[in-house]
Amino acid sequence: MSITPTESTAAYDKTGAAWKAIVETNLVHAAHVIALRGAGSFNGISTRDANEIIAEHLVPRIEQYISDGKVCLIYDGDNDDPQYPDIGYIMGRLCDYFGARIECIAVQMESWFRYQNLLPTVAHLHSANDTGYQTIVFPDKTFPGNHDYFSQSERLCKLPQYEQWYVGACGEIATKQLADYSVKAADSPGPHKAVIFRAPVSADQETKIREKIEKSTDPEKISRLKSALERRIANPYGLLCTQNGEFILRPEYGNLEIEVI
Numbered sequence: 001m002s003i004t005p006t007e008s009t010a011a012y013d014k015t016g017a018a019w020k021a022i023v024e025t026n027l028v029h030a031a032h033v034i035a036l037r038g039a040g041s042f043n044g045i046s047t048r049d050a051n052e053i054i055a056e057h058l059v060p061r062i063e064q065y066i067s068d069g070k071v072c073l074i075y076d077g078d079n080d081d082p083q084y085p086d087i088g089y090i091m092g093r094l095c096d097y098f099g100a101r102i103e104c105i106a107v108q109m110e111s112w113f114r115y116q117n118l119l120p121t122v123a124h125l126h127s128a129n130d131t132g133y134q135t136i137v138f139p140d141k142t143f144p145g146n147h148d149y150f151s152q153s154e155r156l157c158k159l160p161q162y163e164q165w166y167v168g169a170c171g172e173i174a175t176k177q178l179a180d181y182s183v184k185a186a187d188s189p190g191p192h193k194a195v196i197f198r199a200p201v202s203a204d205q206e207t208k209i210r211e212k213i214e215k216s217t218d219p220e221k222i223s224r225l226k227s228a229l230e231r232r233i234a235n236p237y238g239l240l241c242t243q244n245g246e247f248i249l250r251p252e253y254g255n256l257e258i259e260v261i
Contacts, residue, residue: 009105009134010122016143019107019136019150026103031069031161034062035151037174038087038167038197045168049199050085053167054093057197057261062094066101076147077108077135080128084205090167092127099131106133107150111140148180157184163193169201169238171231178240179252191257196240196247198261201232 011018027033065071073095078088095104106125110116115123124132136150143149156162164181166174178194185192206229213225237245247260 036075046202158188
């Protein structure tokens, strides 16, 4: 595997200092900082829907943003699996497409990090096509809010050039992140933007979950998978939307300028 990251940073950040340095020396000076949020492993969207959103909405927006100056794309480190599209897949395709024209940054908790066996040396996270990202790994149970301490820190949320993109059928974590973003953005000059790119959960992934239930002999895993299946059926567009796909505007998002696609 040969990986050329868009920048050289790869660090195990025990104190938060490495991330703070990225924010203060880089992100605050960017024209646009986009935090990707959205579909996780149990609420992934279809490859067709993911590719359509990327081609019709995400790529044109980033192309427009590049004309303003530096664009930084950050996310929480989900794996890029082309057969199982979630927010890691979205990050991978965008970073593959734009390459060095944008900066791609992953920040991930240690227990989720795919190269834990190499720590404290940090290997770059990357797309399925080996486009490398700047990578920050932080220890579990150390920072309040875990990922939110980093990719949506109060410092970032108050920046007018920072925004969040929610792609696909979002779960509970994403809904909490949107509310947390609103709280942190309070009493600071805007706009504080969030864009919701709607898509239903993938029927193919539902089939895979059912197959895992049938094959598993672990009662705890079966229970977890069944709960995930029930959530998908009850919320076909995720928890940010009604069953018909209409965005649910909640009071806790009151400090944000929200666009729904």
